[in-house]
């Protein structure tokens with residue numbers, strides 16, 4: 274019987290993979306549901322097992338079954354690993370994602386699974402921590418804190434009870450790597466957590482998954498059930514969030530697992546000393562934990578050999594937004610932003626010029642193409658007034674209105690603030706008002722209504738008679754009003770930056786200020802920087 | 808809903824949820840799944856079952872966006888409003904949905920049948936604009952596709 278591989282990743286399913294799989298079952302094929310390789314343009318992707326390896330076709334419609342089976346389908350892609358998008362990757366963490374049946378324990382073991390855990394369990398806890406330190410692995414959740422040092426603190430902390438908590442809240446727009454790994458290779462995360470448990474002496478672990486990820490929740494639960502004996506005496510449990518972005522912040526997440534409002538705790542004490550239920554706790558992102566099996570199996574040097582400066586190893590980059598080759602791209606740090614967006618991402622899907630790229634989710638800065646030379650690593654992005662965060666890259670074409678995006682950043686902060694500190698809780702609401710006033714001083718007309726209201730950009734202004742007059746035309750604001758509001762906005766950002774307890778209030782200024790700095794024309798200012806690609 | 812139905816449900820969910828530490832969120836998720844929303848009348852029972860104050864439980868129910876305090880509309884259309892979906896034309900889809908359903912973002916249609924809610928990213932950011940319509944995730948929305956989908960829920 275022909276063996277056929279079709280992804281059950283949420284993206285693939287949303288694009289019709291279930292119907293395609295059903296059609297192949299009907300046609301008598303044996304269908305294996307895998308995770309996604311992560312090039313969404315070719316999903317739903319079908320791979321047929323042949324003597325030459327798996328041959329891919331995609332995107333495939335349910336009606337195309339016959340043509341795929343007799344190899345006459347026009348979307349024949351050859352071996353997926355040979356496509357330029359995949360051939361240029363270094364897949365340390367995502368090596369199995371797309372290749373295996375996610376919950377099949379034999380498949381996992383046959384593809385190198387558990388080698389890292391077996392290595393770790395033959396070592397003393399301190400030795401495991403030393404290996405993770407030597408690998409140079411830094412937390413992939415955003416802040417980039419060295420994972421080995423965090424583990425050392427928990428190992429050294431006294432106490433009979435310790436916890437491993439996996440942060441799978443992944444709330445940033447433009448990020449989906451945690452979801453893909455949990456749906457496509459859940460044992461990799463489980464193995465990483467079991468290694469962490471051995472390294473610090475923890476017996477129990479929680480995976481806190483956002484409620485927006487039902488498929489990841491189901492897959493993780495199934496995988497935990499099936500691998501319980503393999504990881505015993507370590508025990509794992511899934512906890513489901515309840516729709517609060519701030520619960521991605523590590524202390525708010527701990528509060529949430531404890532059954533409380535997800536409010537941020539002041540630090541110290543660090544969670545490593547007094548974390549979940551007051552006990553020493555390792556809290557790491559999905560990708561940090563999932564990087565560990567490779568490090569233990571292949572050695573710290575193999576991991577550290579890849580990377581750039583103090584950013585070692587690989588980063589699963591997520592190409593999102595208006596980009597042609599959107600998806601997951603794992604590569605060593607140091608590739609430039611421009612390479613990621615233009616060469617690998619293929620530029621915009623709309624075919625229009627790239628105008629802005631937001632890196633690192635809703636708290637990340639917007640960059641113009643003139644900054645595409647930036648190497649992708651923690652330090653370079655921090656020096657350029659941004660962050661790589663969870664490595665989500667959201668591409669916008671030239672129809673974007675940056676004043677509107679700045680407003681959205683403030684609006685999001687206001688909606689998601691945990692309410693603990695004033696600069697974040699009140700400042701973000703003021704921020705929306707100030708940006709509204711700036712927009713009101715601008716002469717160009719608005720297109721659209723209500724939530725979709727945006728100003729036209731120069732090239733779009735044609736017949737203004739069709740556009741409803743904006744209040745600002747009827748009641749022009751005083752001369753210089755825009756400028757003084759911009760000064761006010763910068764002040765406000767300063768207050769939020771330095772007066773907030775956590776990065777939600779503290780980093781919301783990044784998208785706002787970067788929009789102001791790099792795209793002043795959208796706020797009524799003169800063009801400051803020559804934009805190279807335009 | 809009578810108090811006895813609530814007590815039954817709590818008792819049924821209790822052995823699973825209350826021997827675990829931090830049982831409040833899992834219990835509330837379970838109750839909302841069963842009743843569709845967290846009735847204010849449930850709060851004292853939950854508080855008693857978990858040995859918490861009513862204020863604690865109320866505080867949690869109101870903090871999280873997922874928990875509803877009113878019965879939900881029959882159909883729920885959740886649109887992603889986050890940046891990546893905006894970059895792919897999400898604002899136009901939002902506008903179209905508002906017009907098509909005759910309700911605002913966060914509102915419910917006058918007949919109480921359809922609610923339009925915002926969601927901030929569902930992790931399909933390269934194939935937006937995305938939505939969750941009655942629990943089913945739909946991707947690559949455009950005008951005609953949205954119309955077709957909304958027709959099914961508003962028919």
Ligand SMILES: Cc1cc2nc3c(=O)[nH]c(=O)nc-3n(C[C@H](O)[C@H](O)[C@H](O)COP(=O)(O)O)c2cc1C
Pocket residue numbers: 411412413414415416417418420440441442443444445518519520521522523524556557558559561562775776777
């Ligand atoms: C508002 C806010 C949201 C966050 N969201 C996430 C998230 O969704 N996932 C994540 O891993 N870290 C998130 N973080 C970072 C965590 O607080 C923490 O640094 C991280 O989980 C530590 O794991 P790591 O060292 O493996 O990166 C967030 C931080 C803030 C301030």
Ligand code: SF4
Pocket residue numbers: 519537689690691692693694695697698773774775776777778779
């Ligand atoms: S900055 Fe905002 S989210 Fe963070 S602790 Fe303060 S109020 Fe809460």
Ligand code: FES
Pocket residue numbers: 446447448887888889890891892893927928929930931932935937
């Ligand atoms: S931004 Fe809409 S799914 Fe991520």
